[in-house]
Structures are given as C-alpha cells and as structure tokens.
Amino acid sequence: MLSTETINTLIFNSFDEIETVWRSFEESSDNTAFQNFDWLKHWYDSVGVASGCRACLVVVEYPVGQPVMLLPLGIEKRQGVNCLVWLGGAVSDYHGPLLSPQLSENFTQDFFQKAWQAIQVSLPAYDAILFEKMPKDIGAQLNPFVSLSCIPTASNAHFTYLGTQFDGFLKAKRSSKSISTEKRKHRRLQEYGQVEFVIASDSKQIKRFLADMIAQKVRSYMEMGVANLFESKEVCDFFNVLSAQAIPLGFVHLSALMLDDRIIATHWGLVYKKRFYHLYPTYEQSELTKYAPGGLLMWHLFEWCIDNGIEIYDFTIGDEPYKDQWCDQELKLYDYYQGKTVLGLCYAWAFKTSRLLKRKIKHTPALWKVAQSVRAFLGKIRH
Missing domain, CATH: 3.40.630.30 (Gcn5-related N-acetyltransferase (GNAT))
Structure with missing residues (x-):
C-alpha cells in the first residue's frame, strides 16, 4: 500500500x-x-x-x-x-x-x-x-x-491523425467539390508567379521568415482586437533565440509560402514525439488573400508531416470553425x-x-x- x-x-x-x-x-x-x-x-x-x-x-x-x-x-x-x-x-x-x-x-x-x-x-x-x-x-x-x-x-484543443498517404488524408477529410475548389484557387495563385513551399534552414531564412510571421500575426491581432503577444520584447526574444537554436535540431518548424521572392504566408510550429503542433499560421493581407495562401501552406504542411512520419497534426487550443474541417479528435x-x-x-x-x-x-x-x-x-x- x-x-x-x-x-x-x-x-x-x-x-x-x-x-x-x-x-x-x-x-x-x-x-x-x-x-x-x-x-x-x-x-x-x-x-x-x-x-x-x-x-x-x-x-x-x-x-x-x-x-x-x-x-x-x-x-x-x-x-x-x-x-x-x-x-x-x-x-x-x-x-x-x-x-x-x-x-x-x-x-x-x-x-x-x-x-x-x-x-x-x-x-x-x-x-x-x-x-x-x-x-x-x-x-x-x-x-x-x-x-x-x-x-x-x-x-x-483539436487534433487529427494523419495516416500514411496525403491524397488519402485529403479525401477522408474534404469532399471532392471542396478539394476541387481549393485546387482551383491554387492554380489561380500560380498565375501571379512561381509558388513555392520553403522550410527555413539557414540563419538568413530564419530571420526573414520569423520577422514576416511576427508582422503578419501582429496585423491579425490588431484586426481581431485581441492582445498583441509580440508587443513584449521578451516574447520576441524568446521566439528569436529559440528559433535560431531549435530549428537546426528539428524541434521548431518555420516555413513560408513564397510567390517568387515574396512571402505570402508563414507558419511557426513545433515537431515533437511524432506530433506536429500548428501554432502560428499567418498570411499577407493583399489582393492574393482570396486565393487562400494560408490554406495552401497548410496543405504543404500536411504533406510534409505525412512524408516525415508524423502521426498527429495538433491544431492546439482554439475552437475556430476551420479546425472542424480537418479534426475528428477533441482534447x-x-x-x-x-x-x-x-x-x-x-x-x-x-x-x-x-x-x-x-x-x-x-x-x-x-x-x-x-x-x-x-x-x-x-x-x-x-x-
């Protein structure tokens, strides 16, 4: 006893x-x-x-x-x-x-x-x-x-199991009509230039992607009228130092959707014990917003996770409606x-x-x- x-x-x-x-x-x-x-x-x-x-x-x-x-x-x-x-x-x-x-x-x-x-x-x-x-x-x-x-x-919080095939994952989560609509938006986006999914790997990319992520997130906070997390110098220091040290180790994952040399969407998240943490998605507010660049970046993240043996995609805290389109698990x-x-x-x-x-x-x-x-x-x- x-x-x-x-x-x-x-x-x-x-x-x-x-x-x-x-x-x-x-x-x-x-x-x-x-x-x-x-x-x-x-x-x-x-x-x-x-x-x-x-x-x-x-x-x-x-x-x-x-x-x-x-x-x-x-x-x-x-x-x-x-x-x-x-x-x-x-x-x-x-x-x-x-x-x-x-x-x-x-x-x-x-x-x-x-x-x-x-x-x-x-x-x-x-x-x-x-x-x-x-x-x-x-x-x-x-x-x-x-x-x-x-x-x-x-x-x-909300999360989903990814499976082993990207196409199978998409078909399991979205209707054929919805997938076709998204792919059409993606094709329209490509009419403006070369669209590329890039994962930050060197110090120059890390600094640039992180700066854009923070700027785009601050704009989003202002639009929603919520507290600006990045108003704190200490919080910005945390993201800068951790990103520089943990991206090479694979713990922090920082990516961007590029249109030629222009950053139109970003994501900052974590990879840990076969789980991907979807934390800070952002997109540029512009004439391209109607083509859902943030959504396209998320598709690339799903595919990257599946290709790299990640089992769970965790959207973490928040009951935003878009999460219901992808998640069948609630925490x-x-x-x-x-x-x-x-x-x-x-x-x-x-x-x-x-x-x-x-x-x-x-x-x-x-x-x-x-x-x-x-x-x-x-x-x-x-x-």
Whole structure:
C-alpha cells in the first residue's frame, strides 16, 4: 500500500540544477512539447525572469531515485498576489506535468490527492494557485491534475491523425467539390508567379521568415482586437533565440509560402514525439488573400508531416470553425483556481468567475458574435 511517506519530493530553483534529471526523464515520459526542457528554459530565461517569476521545479520520486512526475512550476506576483503557476505563460498552449508512463498504473486518484497536498507543503509560500490550459489526457493516460476541482477552459484543443498517404488524408477529410475548389484557387495563385513551399534552414531564412510571421500575426491581432503577444520584447526574444537554436535540431518548424521572392504566408510550429503542433499560421493581407495562401501552406504542411512520419497534426487550443474541417479528435482543457490565503481566495475567485463568464460567452453563438464585433471595433480605435 502506497503512502505519502514513501514519496520523495525534490525542489529545484534553477534549470541548470535539474537539467540532467529532466532530460533523462523527458525521453520516456508522457508530456507535450510545451514541457520540453529547451522550450521552458528559453521561456524562463527570456520571459519568466523578466516578469519576476521564481522557478519551483518539482521532481516526485517513488521509490527514492525513481522519478514518476516532474512539475515545472513557478511563483509569480500578479497585482501583489503571489501565484503558483505552470511555467510557460501565454506562449504555451498546454500546461501540466511530465508523467512516468506507468504513473496511472501505480497511483490512484486518491493517492494523487494526498501526494499533491504533500507537494504543496514542500513549496515556498504563495497566496493562490492559478493552473490553466491543462489537457485532460497526457500521452495515453489521464492527467492527474484534472482530478482537482477544475473548471473547463473557455476553449478546447483539436487534433487529427494523419495516416500514411496525403491524397488519402485529403479525401477522408474534404469532399471532392471542396478539394476541387481549393485546387482551383491554387492554380489561380500560380498565375501571379512561381509558388513555392520553403522550410527555413539557414540563419538568413530564419530571420526573414520569423520577422514576416511576427508582422503578419501582429496585423491579425490588431484586426481581431485581441492582445498583441509580440508587443513584449521578451516574447520576441524568446521566439528569436529559440528559433535560431531549435530549428537546426528539428524541434521548431518555420516555413513560408513564397510567390517568387515574396512571402505570402508563414507558419511557426513545433515537431515533437511524432506530433506536429500548428501554432502560428499567418498570411499577407493583399489582393492574393482570396486565393487562400494560408490554406495552401497548410496543405504543404500536411504533406510534409505525412512524408516525415508524423502521426498527429495538433491544431492546439482554439475552437475556430476551420479546425472542424480537418479534426475528428477533441482534447478537453481545464483550469484550476484555489486560494491559500484570504487575499489569494479573493484573487482566485475573481479569476475563476471571469473564466466561467468567458466560456459562457464563447459557447453562446449570439453572445460570441457580439463580443467579437465589439472587440474588433475597440481594436480599431486603439490602433
């Protein structure tokens, strides 16, 4: 019978201290690309430290010397409240732990609850827990953190299995009429010049494609009236440094659709454990928009993934309608808010209430349509 006394909890405050343990555990663990060591270390060095976040990297061992769970946590101050959060912030679509593949076989939910209480005692003091965008499943097992008193995240994630043949994948997902319409748009695009799918491979291409991706994404944020992720210098540094270092390793995938020497669409994503993460698709707003250059680039990405043995194409978080055309799998995401002090209780309640309201609006078509219109209008006023 397992007991909390048999668990060994180790707390590390720097990535350098935990690197060897993390990399070794990550190789066989169930986790997403957003818990990759390099991803989170670059985020922490670029964004986390600048925001005053303090790393609390937890390794849970059972028995001693045998890691079964790794929690990339941090404590950051928000409006004077010390909050326990998953590291990775806004750039990470999935937050959560790295799990031993055998974890669910050896640990019951009741045991996890007791173990989680023991872990919290080992952590530095904080006022509130703000855990967001936690996937229900991690690898082949249930994420133990969704057994807490969670609420659904405002949006879910979507993915699809690719198969082994590109043509077969297209026919399985789209009607013959739809495929013909898209191919006709692609032919019309070729009337303007040579159309080419290019994957960034050298420093010059990386800098150019990334600059265009960010510029096109910023324009999109402005049009929608949403927060501009790239307004932060630290976030831009994160993308620049990670791209330069991780593209040669195959972890970051940066591509563009070129019309002669003109970039008309881009995509920045991740490749990890036979899964492609579709993260930042963009396109140039021009007379060519009606020919769907972003859609053509996505077709090229599907084909590249299939040719390179990628099994899953993950569109990640967001319930955009176009994802329904390609995805037959939904990954539910959850948030957990819990106060530990009087101040933290008030802060966690406010967060939870706002997230419940956001989900209500997003899942009520009439309200969501109004919210999108108001948001876009306010965005135009601000810019």
